[in-house]
Amino acid sequence: MRHHHRMRYWFACCLLIGSLWPLQGQAIEPIVSSPPILNEKDLAAYKQKGRGTLAGQVFLSSLSGKAITQAGVPVYLIPVNPYTRYWFDHHVRTTGCISNDDATANDGLMSRQQADCARDGLAQLLLEKRLLPYLRTTRANPTGHFWFMKIPAGRYYLVSLIEGGGSHQDERAAGIAWLTIDLDAGEKATNLVVTNCRSSLC
Numbered sequence: 001m002r003h004h005h006r007m008r009y010w011f012a013c014c015l016l017i018g019s020l021w022p023l024q025g026q027a028i029e030p031i032v033s034s035p036p037i038l039n040e041k042d043l044a045a046y047k048q049k050g051r052g053t054l055a056g057q058v059f060l061s062s063l064s065g066k067a068i069t070q071a072g073v074p075v076y077l078i079p080v081n082p083y084t085r086y087w088f089d090h091h092v093r094t095t096g097c098i099s100n101d102d103a104t105a106n107d108g109l110m111s112r113q114q115a116d117c118a119r120d121g122l123a124q125l126l127l128e129k130r131l132l133p134y135l136r137t138t139r140a141n142p143t144g145h146f147w148f149m150k151i152p153a154g155r156y157y158l159v160s161l162i163e164g165g166g167s168h169q170d171e172r173a174a175g176i177a178w179l180t181i182d183l184d185a186g187e188k189a190t191n192l193v194v195t196n197c198r199s200s201l202c
Contacts, residue, residue, distance in 0.1 A: 035086045042081040043134040050152030052183045056192025058160045059144040060109065060175045067195075068173055069144030070162045075194070076122070077136040077148055080155040080180070084131070088157055091121030092178055109196065115163050115174035122161055153185040158194045 058075055060068040078084050110118065125131070140146045140160070158181060163174040175196040183189060 036082040038083040038128060038130055039081070040130060042083075043079055043131075046079040046134045046152055046154055048152050049150045051186040052151035052153060053188040053190070054148040054151055054156075054158070054181070054183065054192060055188075055190045056146060056158075056179075056194055057144045058140050058146060058158075058162065058177050058194040060162050060164070060173055060177060060196045062109070062173050067144070068162060068164045069140065069142065070164060071142040072139050073144075073160055073162055075138050075140055075146045075158060075160045077138075077151070078125070078157040078159060079134050080157060083128075084125070084157065087121075087125050088159075088178075091118070091124070092157070092159060092176055110174045110176075112174065115161070118161050118174075118176050122159070151183060153183055153187070155180070155182050158192070160194060 054077065058069070058073065062068055078088070080088075126135075136148055136151070138146050138148055158179040160177045161174075162177055177194045177196055179192060179194045181189060181192065
């Protein structure tokens, strides 16, 4: 009887080992994060003229606490959908232009090389011609103030790449200023603050 139990136990072990054998030698393929396909149906509501208004100031906050503005800098109003969310997460929120060990990463400021990288990220978005009818662009005045008119309701990213051109060290700073906003139909959103995201605020 004891021998019979041993045989059953041995047989069960062989079955278990045999079932695991095909898994040996198989490499686990990494999950590749690829951008989603742009679906214009997600953006249909953003093409129409609305009754909303957006107004605010875009600037960088320097290490000394000074607000750095740039006259004429483009401010982009980008509808949020899976395609633009992927772009935003990979080029703005966690941009590869700033390494984890970079001393400037904590305040969202960039070196010239990093600013070039960020500019390439913006250019990549603007190269998608199917997206252009849904994007809106304005330019900031010398104090960084901007306005958008006739905006339809929806969720948006406000994004601007500021590259100061002054002689002072603070004024030469560069970085991406951004804000996410939900706009209701006919809403007038004013006094928006679009600035670089500091680690203590994100």
